[in-house]
Amino acid sequence: MKAYWISPGPTATAVELRETAAPEPKAGEILVRVRAASLNRGELLGGAHGAALKPGGGECAGEVVKVGDGVTGVSVGARMMGRCGGGFAELALMDAREALRVPERLTWDEAAATPLTFIVVYDMLIAQGHLAAGQWLFVTGISSGVGVAALQTAKVLGARVIGTSGSADKLARLEKIGLDVSLRTRAGDFHDAVMKATEGKGVNLVVNNVGGSMFAACVKILAFEGRLATVGHLDHVLSATLDIEALHRKRLTVFGVSNRLRTAGQRAETVRAFARDVLPYFEDGRLRPLVDRVFGFDELPAAIAFMESDAQVGKIVVRV
Known part of the structure; x- marks a missing residue:
């Protein structure tokens, strides 16, 4: 073959x-x-x-x-x-x-x-991220496969979504499928815009597709008991400074979603949960x-x- x-x-x-x-x-x-x-x-x-x-x-x-x-x-x-x-x-x-x-x-x-993209999104938004209706999701580099899937899944869950991209055209396309707030930037200069959109509260969950260069800025925009998922490192920056005071004071959660060290049995358990909780959205047409x-x-x-x-x-x- x-x-x-x-x-x-x-x-x-x-x-x-x-x-x-x-x-x-x-x-x-x-x-x-x-x-x-x-x-x-x-x-x-x-x-x-x-x-x-x-x-x-x-x-x-x-x-x-x-x-x-x-x-x-x-x-x-x-x-x-x-x-x-x-x-x-x-x-x-x-x-x-x-x-x-x-x-x-x-x-x-x-x-x-x-399969891989939406199961990773399930892990980030539902299994570990506990995203609920009415909450805010923030996605860096939202035009990626994972970013778009996160947007689509979040909207089905009833959440509101803020996304960044350096392309106005990409953001315009994503606004048509539910992106609530578009921020045209490739830098970590989004704090003020996020706080304005969330009425000063910050976001409940961040999906960081970009990597270490965005980590500190992502921590800064998290709300009380906010969660931060690290899923990519497009910037090739694999280390970052963590604001320990913010982590402690706001009771934050930071997690990853790599499957490289998980056993086949652990991955299979997540697949079964995805089939139970998310696959019905594909079957009835709410997700595509x-x-x-x-x-x-x-x-x-x-x-x-x-x-x-x-x-x-x-x-x-x-x-x-």
Whole structure:
């Protein structure tokens, strides 16, 4: 089968198309015929630059062609989406515990754009962030895949959303899907505008997509008992100063959402909770991923270049 192998580089991601043997599902796994896979910044930014090439694509959607021993409730032909190993390929493996049935309303492209992004958002907004109706969410770099998914999920929950971007055009597009307050900035100079919008109270939850350069400013805008989720480091700044007095006085919570050190069982538990609490919104049409652009399988290098250009609003998908 055809499969892409990738490796992050100092200026661009190395991409190589290979002819490889079709994988065989082990116990607890399913093999899917990939219909679409989506790009994620974590895969392109993570790892050491110059590292050996590895199968690319962390989430995909497709039809089950084979199931491993011990898998129940999933049959050949089922439409599934989820975390995978090597989704930029004609065939990919999924842990059956982390695979989800594709809601009927979703296209293959939309299904591929759902699992990792919206499950991370579930972790940030609901499982750890406890965002409630009427509360304020603040998102840095809101036009990213995670940023847009956070906006969409927050609106379904009844929250109000403030977002930043350096592009007026991107903010205008997001206002059409519910962004309450748009702040055109790439800097941490948003304190006064946030306080004005929240009548001096601050925000209840921050999703920091950008990284360490925004951390102190994000802490500063948190309300009493506010929460701060760190999900990205687009700025490559991996350290920041923490205002301990503010942390203590305002009883703040700071947390991360990486899955790298979690066991498969822990990830599966979050997937089950997502299926229970959020997937019904996809089934009834209240949630639908925003796919900015779809590339053909042979256009993966162009798709990666498009993501690295930071031009998209929402998700980028490769159709297989």
